[in-house]
Amino acid sequence: MQTVRTDDGDRYLLVRHSGESSRVRDPVTSEEHSLATDRLEPLPDESALDTAASAISEPVRRLMSAVPDDRALGLLREIDVRGPVAVRDLLAYDLCESDLHGLCGEFRAAGLIEPCEVAGERGYRTTADASTALATLREE
Numbered sequence: 001m002q003t004v005r006t007d008d009g010d011r012y013l014l015v016r017h018s019g020e021s022s023r024v025r026d027p028v029t030s031e032e033h034s035l036a037t038d039r040l041e042p043l044p045d046e047s048a049l050d051t052a053a054s055a056i057s058e059p060v061r062r063l064m065s066a067v068p069d070d071r072a073l074g075l076l077r078e079i080d081v082r083g084p085v086a087v088r089d090l091l092a093y094d095l096c097e098s099d100l101h102g103l104c105g106e107f108r109a110a111g112l113i114e115p116c117e118v119a120g121e122r123g124y125r126t127t128a129d130a131s132t133a134l135a136t137l138r139e140e
Contacts, residue, residue: 001013003046004040004041004043005040006035011027014042015032019037020036022035028054028055060133062111063076066109066110075100076126077134080126080130085118085123086118087124113130114127
């Protein structure tokens with residue numbers, strides 16, 4: 001399987017190649033159809049798996065990359081649900097201080113949370129992308 005691009009710029013996954021007509025699959029809709037082979041340009045530097053993953057929204061992919069386990073996902077969800085949360089309040093969860101700061105550092109680097117002030121204390125709030133990604137996952 002490989003990624004191909006049509007002469008009008010659309011990207012597809014090449015399912016079957018033949019002389020005049022090739023079968024392609026749209027990575028977003030998963031619909032398959034035939035296109036003239038001479039309209040297709042192979043993209044050897046673009047992974048077919050990366051093309052397939054492009055059907056998932058970028059915020060969800062970023063969340064999936066930054067969240068290593070259920071505890072981390074729970075932490076991010078709590079920050080999102082509770083709104084801006086002081087770091088002191090986050091320490092009430094079952095994470096040691098270094099684990100909490102490590103996860104928050106990873107979330108910040110991924111653009112999922114941002115620092116803020118909560119009642120005069122240091123805290124965190126989720127970014128719009130993180131809130132969107134979490135809402136998408138809850139809908140599924």
